[in-house]
Amino acid sequence: MNNSFGTGGRNSRRPFAEAFDHAGQGLWDALDNVRSEFERRVSPRMGRGDVRVAILSLLAEESMHGYQIIHEIENRSNGAWKPSPGSVYPTLQLLADEGLIEAHEADGKKTYTLTEKGHDEVKSSRPAPWHDSDSHDSHDSSRPTALPHAAAKLAEAVIPIMRSGSPEQVNEAITVVDDARRKLYAILAQD
Numbered sequence: 247m248n249n250s251f252g253t254g255g256r257n258s259r260r261p262f263a264e265a266f267d268h269a270g271q272g273l274w275d276a277l278d279n280v281r282s283e284f285e286r287r288v289s290p291r292m293g294r295g296d297v298r299v300a301i302l303s304l305l306a307e308e309s310m311h312g313y314q315i316i317h318e319i320e321n322r323s324n325g326a327w328k329p330s331p332g333s334v335y336p337t338l339q340l341l342a343d344e345g346l347i348e349a350h351e352a353d354g355k356k357t358y359t360l361t362e363k364g365h366d367e368v369k370s371s372r373p374a375p376w377h378d379s380d381s382h383d384s385h386d387s388s389r390p391t392a393l394p395h396a397a398a399k400l401a402e403a404v405i406p407i408m409r410s411g412s413p414e415q416v417n418e419a420i421t422v423v424d425d426a427r428r429k430l431y432a433i434l435a436q437d
Contacts, residue, residue, distance in 0.1 A: 296375045297329050297333050297334060297337045298337055298340075298341070299371055299372060299373075299374055299375065300315075300319050300322075300329070300374050300375055300376070301315055301334065301337055301338065301341065301347075301358075302341070302346065302347075302360070302364060302367060302368050302371060303368065303373070303374035304318055304319070304322075304374075305347060305358055305359065305360045305364065306360055306364075306365065306368040309350075309357050309358060309359040310357065310358060311355045311356055311357050311358065312331065312334055312335055312338060312356070312358075315334055315338075315358075316328065316329060316330075316331065316334055319376070322374070322376040323375065323376040324376075324395075327375065327376075338358055341358075341364070342358075344363075345361055345363050345364075346360065346361060346363055346364035346367050347359060347360055347361060347364050348361055400423075400426070404419065404423065407419045
């Protein structure tokens with residue numbers, strides 16, 4: 247009888263590490279599926295004007311091109327918000343039309359810089375949207391991303407144990423994860 251670990255004969259055996267790598271990829275795939283499902287259902291929608299405030303806040307620190315702005319917003323919001331190019335580039339054009347930023351082209355890239363009027367606008371506008379998320383504790387249940395981020399951190403901790411842990415460490419990790427799963431179901435069972 248031949249199973250996925252190749253115990254059907256000497257020549258059909260897969261190395262143990264290869265089986266773990268395959269299982270690890272499955273875990274990453276499952277984590278990506280959970281993350282994308284969560285983002286589809288719960289991902290915060292930023293309000294009108296948040297793209298504008300975010301761009302002005304970033305350009306107050308340094309000149310950037312559009313792609314940098316998108317990625318910096320994503321980084322500053324801890325992945326909770328990644329504005330689309332379809333919202334960033336028209337906002338950049340609007341800010342330029344208002345005289346708040348200037349575009350400079352170098353090496354085929356358009357870099358944006360705040361004007362004096364833009365600096366005044368930043369001083370009088372509300373804080374960037376990511377400042378609200380920075381002020382919350384990572385266990386703050388009012389943040390819709392707190393639980394998925396905690397689950398992702400748990401999954402990330404499993405991978406190194408799977409890949410290089412001793413059999414005893416793997417068994418201990420299984421016990422910890424099984425216990426966590428039981429406790430999570432117990433939370434739902436409470437009245």
